[in-house]
Amino acid sequence: MIALLYFATTLALLALAHRFITAITLRAAIVLLVLPLVFTGRAVLSGKVYAPIEMPYMTQPLADHRGELHVPPPANGALVDIAYQMIPWREALRRSVAHGEWPLLNRFVMCGDVLTGAMQPEPFSPFTLIALLLPAALSFTYTGAIAFFIAALGAFLFAREIGVGELAAIFAAVGWMFSAQLALTILWPLGFAWAFLPLVLAAVHRGSIAFLTTVLVLQILAGHPETTLHVVAIAAVYAIVKRRFEIAIAGVLALLITAIALLPFIDASRHSGEYKLRTQIFAKEPLRLPGTKVRDAFVGDLFEVAPIRTWWDRHQSGVSDFAPELWALLVLETWGRRFLRG
Secondary structure (H helix, E strand, O other): OHHHHHHHHHHHHHHHHHHHOOOOOHHHHHHHHHOOHHHHHHHHHHOOOOOOOOHHHHOOOHHHHOOOOOOOOOOOOOOHHHHHHHHHHHHHHHHHHHOOOOOOEEOOOOOOEEOHHHOOOOOOOHHHHHHOOOOHHHHHHHHHHHHHHHHHHHHHHHHHHOOOOHHHHHHHHHHHHOOHHHHOOOOOHHHHHHHOHHHHHHHHHHOOHHHHHHHHHHHHHOOOHHHHHHHHHHHHHHHHHHOOOHHHHHHHHHHHHOHHHHHHHHHHHOOOHHHHHHHHHHOOOOOOOOOOHHHHHHHHHHOOOOOOOOHHHHHHHOOOOOHHHHHHHHHHHHHHHHHHHO
16 A cells, blocks of 8 residues: 555656656656665565654553564664654544544643644645555655655756756755755654755746745645745745746745645744743843854855864764755756856
């Protein structure tokens, strides 16, 4: 079932991209289709869970059954949020939809908690609605695979939009999909939201209001408002550089279409503990940083292979993010082609 949903969704997206955005050869389509399976292939093709479902067995009450069920130790202790927040949210959403209820309330947290207002359950994303056809834990196999695919497809389309060749565009898809920002956070809404960045940039470059509105809607519904703010800010700068002011019209349309998701979030956020912490404490006590902190962070992130990045820095994270070098290579490839053409 997971494989069926994955291939059906990806083939549909490839067909839409080929029809309305840019021609995609059979070779490129096959590569884009297979790339996400580098991470998720075993789980997708065997119908297994691509999520840390062993974590709840490390604590009571399930810890007593760990031995009899032969539950292994956690493979990655950093995935706590997926086990204790994202999967339960997905199950609460699944039950709400199954009972024909509007997904406003998560009745499994104390006396009830916000569901749509939390934004991160992604209740209105079409990819979440497809995932709801599967049990909650299994659905994250589909979510992870389709998020990787969107990242690869978006990077490929953006590269093609700016004029690079197909091989370089495939390289862009590989680089963006394999970047640490996505590989390490793909099961969080944070990772899913970042996956749309190249697709948003491709839409800005194309200048089509319909295309841009569609991807902005998907971006907002991906469920991570902070990342959406970052992506839109990057897209806005790119739009100014390219003089694509259609982004303003598309942005207004996207806000109107996604009001069903945004308004509950805006209302709920003002009653959260984090909102009070930021407005009552952080706003009154400015964050003090060393004078070189912003400069060093910028240089380190922009030039990952520069001497300023030590061997220790690279090996602390376990995954090297070469996305900045990727975009630099794409720019050089584009300029090189134009120079050779004279």
